[in-house]
Structures are given as structure tokens and as C-alpha cells.
Amino acid sequence: MIIAIDGPAAAGKGTLARKLATEFNLAFLDTGALYRATGLRVMRNGTDLADAQAVAAEAQNITLEDRENPALRDEATGDMASKVSAIPEVRAALLDYQRNFATNPPEGFFGSILDGRDIGTVVCPNADAKIFVTASDEVRAHRRWLELSAKDNTVQEAVVLAEMQQRDARDAARATAPMKAAEDAHLLDTSNLAIDAAFDAAKEFVSSKF
Numbered sequence: 001m002i003i004a005i006d007g008p009a010a011a012g013k014g015t016l017a018r019k020l021a022t023e024f025n026l027a028f029l030d031t032g033a034l035y036r037a038t039g040l041r042v043m044r045n046g047t048d049l050a051d052a053q054a055v056a057a058e059a060q061n062i063t064l065e066d067r068e069n070p071a072l073r074d075e076a077t078g079d080m081a082s083k084v085s086a087i088p089e090v091r092a093a094l095l096d097y098q099r100n101f102a103t104n105p106p107e108g109f110f111g112s113i114l115d116g117r118d119i120g121t122v123v124c125p126n127a128d129a130k131i132f133v134t135a136s137d138e139v140r141a142h143r144r145w146l147e148l149s150a151k152d153n154t155v156q157e158a159v160v161l162a163e164m165q166q167r168d169a170r171d172a173a174r175a176t177a178p179m180k181a182a183e184d185a186h187l188l189d190t191s192n193l194a195i196d197a198a199f200d201a202a203k204e205f206v207s208s209k210f
């Protein structure tokens with residue numbers, strides 16, 4: 001069983017994917033973390049974004065430590081992740097790892113669930129269930145702002161909204177594996193759904209594919 005969860009920033013993909021993973025005993029891979037770890041390495045090492053091979057080498061050299069670094073969740077890292085993810089060589093460097101995880105999940109799991117931007121379209125086009133999670137820009141920015149302002153009360157919601165829209169536009173416009181819903185994806189708009197209701201809707205859809 002392979003489940004693909006895609007959608008724009010702060011749509012609630014990660015929360016949903018984690019809950020579905022527990023519900024159906026699936027191994028979970030947050031693919032955004034791979035791009036974030038690459039972005040973190042690029043920032044730390046001062047790697048030239050114009051040098052595609054050098055940035056792809058950073059993707060190849062990601063360590064577990066990079067993937068667990070608390071700075072992974074910073075807005076600056078998300079923005080850099082979006083920039084490196086537009087480089088085809090970087091996407092190619094991360095593709096095998098993602099596909100291998102999807103088809104060979106660790107022992108004891110019934111299958112796998114991956115969340116990202118291109119899981120249903122490129123990484124796992126044959127996934128058993130695909131969900132494209134969306135919510136209005138304002139709702140997503142508000143959710144992200146609530147998260148960020150818990151740590152920093154100077155964060156402005158309008159700035160969060162503008163930066164999120166810029167990142168989504170970049171992710172959707174890139175030539176290689178742009179963010180988009182697969183033709184056979186189930187659209188789940190969580191604008192007016194609390195997490196439990198969104199989870200129930202996703203669970204029902206996934207159950208229908210078993």
C-alpha cells in the first residue's frame with residue numbers, strides 16, 4: 001500500500017500523513033525534509049545556487065543529523081528548500097531514495113505514506129491512494145502564523161502570507177516536477193475543516209482504496 005499526499009505549504013499534509021501512518025500502520029516519509037536538509041547544507045556551506053552539480057552533491061550528502069536539525073523548520077530553510085527543489089539535478093539526486101522508501105518500507109509496516117509536492121505525479125505515480133490537500137491562502141497563512149508566533153511574537157501575518165504565496169508560486173511554476181494535483185488525486189480542501197474532520201475525510205478515502 002502506497003499513499004501519496006501532496007499540496008501547498010501549510011495545508012496540513014504532514015499532520016494528516018502522520019495520523020494516517022499511525023491509523024494504517026504505514027511508514028511515513030516527509031519528503032520536504034529532504035529538500036529542507038539540502039537547503040540547510042547549501043546555506044551552511046555557502047554553496048553557489050547557480051552550480052547545479054554542487055547543489056545536487058549537497059542533496060546526495062544529506063546526513064541523519066541534517067534531517068533532524070531543528071533549523072529545518074525555519075522559514076528561511078523552507079524558502080531555500082523551495083529554491084533548491086527547482087534544480088532538476090537536485091530532484092534527480094533525491095528521487096531514488098524516495099521511490100525506494102515507498103516500495104521497500106522498513107519491516108513491520110503494511111506500506112508507506114509520503115508527503116510532498118510531486119509524490120502522486122512523479123515519485124509514486126502508481127500510488128494506491130493520492131490526496132491533494134489544499135486550503136485557502138488566508139487559512140494556511142493564519143495556521144502558519146499561529147505556529148510561528150508561538151516562538152516569536154514579532155512575526156506579522158501579512159508577511160507570512162506574502163512569503164507563502166511566493167513559495168507556492170515558485171513550487172508550482174518550476175519546469176521539473178511542479179507542485180500539482182495528479183489527475184486521479186482526491187482533492188481535500190481543509191479551509192473549513194478542523195484537523196479531526198480532515199483526518200476523518202482522508203481516512204474514509206484511504207479505506208475505500210483498501
Ligand code: DC
Binds near residue numbers: 009010086115116119
Ligand atoms: O513541505 P515542505 O514545506 O517541508 O517543503 C519545503 C520545500 O521543498 C517546498 O517549498 C518545495 C520542496 N519540495 C518539493 O519540491 N517536492 C517535494 N516532494 C517536497 C518538498
